[in-house]
Amino acid sequence: MSAVPILEVENVSKRFGNFVALNNVSTRFEAGKLSAIIGPNGAGKSTFFNVVSGAFPPSAGTLKFQGRDITGTAQHEFARIGIAKSFQITTVFKQLSAHENVRVAAQMRSARYQLLTPRAKLTALSDRAHELLARVGLASLHDRTAADLAHGQQRALEVAMALASEPTLLLMDEPTAGMSPEETKVMMDLIVQLAAERSVIIVEHKMKLVMGICERLLVLHHGEFLAEGTPDEIRANTEVRRVYLGQG
């Protein structure tokens, strides 16, 4: 009935030795929506994130992006086909300036292996990097070395880098991890804005954070989906309350 889903996960399992982190999970994400994967610690959220973002392939099962099988595709191909991500642990190019961080990410589309053109001449990329920095609220800090930025600013920088590859699907692993309440608010507002233009999937530990903004929630527990639905449905689900909310 509806269009092709942005991402389909079919019977995906991930084992590390004898430990089953994901046990035969299936779901589909519709294009243009803001979805969240939630679950208590050790539920398999990070494994799920790593599998769907291409950090490692699933042990079994299929992954489809816009109807196309992308199981086992190399990490760098994910960005090229339109899947960008921000890591749980801030991952930026520390010794480079904020602007250069975003500029490098932005040049991927047009100038991947140009060896002899001076990059100073590619002004469109430089302008694009400034735009993206402004978008995440870092315009005034563009020449600051990434390592010298505050934690929340580094996280924002990482989002700008993810956006630089012009993704149709943005994956975020605990985007507000380690942030102050003020920073968290700014980040959540940004995520809502970004979700208006593309599909976004967040993996989040703090359920309250995503309840208000997501259209769809999936609850992971012991490597399996326990429930999925709208925030209201999830809130009303007794099973979810038992395993998740009950733990405080």
Added chain:
Amino acid sequence: MRQAFEFVRRHRVAAVIAFLMVFPLLMPYHALAINILLFGLFAVGFNLLFGYTGLLSFGHAAFLGVGSYLTGIAMVHGGWPWWAAVVLGVACAGVAGLAIGFLAIRTRGIYFSMVTLALGQIVYYAFYKAERWTGGENGLRGIQVPAVEIGGLRLDFLNPVTKYYVILAFVALALWFVSRILASPFGAVIEAVRENDRRAAACGYDVARTKLLVFVLSALICGLAGALRALHLSIVPIDSLHYLLSGQAVMMCLLGGMGTFFGPFVGAGVFLTLEDVVTVFTKHWMAVVGGVFMFFVLFFPSGIWGTLVKRMERVR
């Protein structure tokens, strides 16, 4: 002072060439100046991989040596003209870089260093054993370049001043090439890979391919240094492939400042001048150079040029 410094950084290739033009006048004799030129280039090639990409190879003597030997073999056994032999030497160093790089980039950290060291040693023994072609322990002798002809101009290669400037022409070209690469979009990818390879991959860059490409470029530059060294020395000593030279490349980079454009050249200059001066007094020159090296690593970890760059940036 600061403006002058900024000017030098902006026009780095022109600045380094201008300096190298007058460099022989500052040195006690030309052989040392030529040596610094060659090892400066070797260190610059090495720095591409070490300083900019963050990969510590302990086998880079292999590329210097392959460049030297193949140039020599083509001239002595094949009777090739010197320029064709240089092209062959550089190309073979590139092929060696492709083969060694292909195997080495599968590993990281200390394992990368060990794999490059081991493969470098294999190359050493292969050339050591192939006595018929390489002269084995005695080195390859009989490389003769009496004169260099460029566009009808006949330059006396036996004259050390002329020799210096002919070699400088090649070195200048290579430095320009390296500078262009570093300033290109690919140069940015190299640094991104050094800073964080997981993020670089997530940005859409093929990390393995990037590393391999830098490895080959680095080998080509080091191969050129080797090829020119064969012309300069008229022989190829087996030491050209010895891991001691790989270690010296590391020392030169650290001494001058890894990851900076001029650093490796400065390091090579200081290292070789020290060696030259100290050997007059004692044959244990390594002890003195080692002491100086330790001093810099402990108190100026950014190296001579690297520290200068940092100071200047702080002033700004």
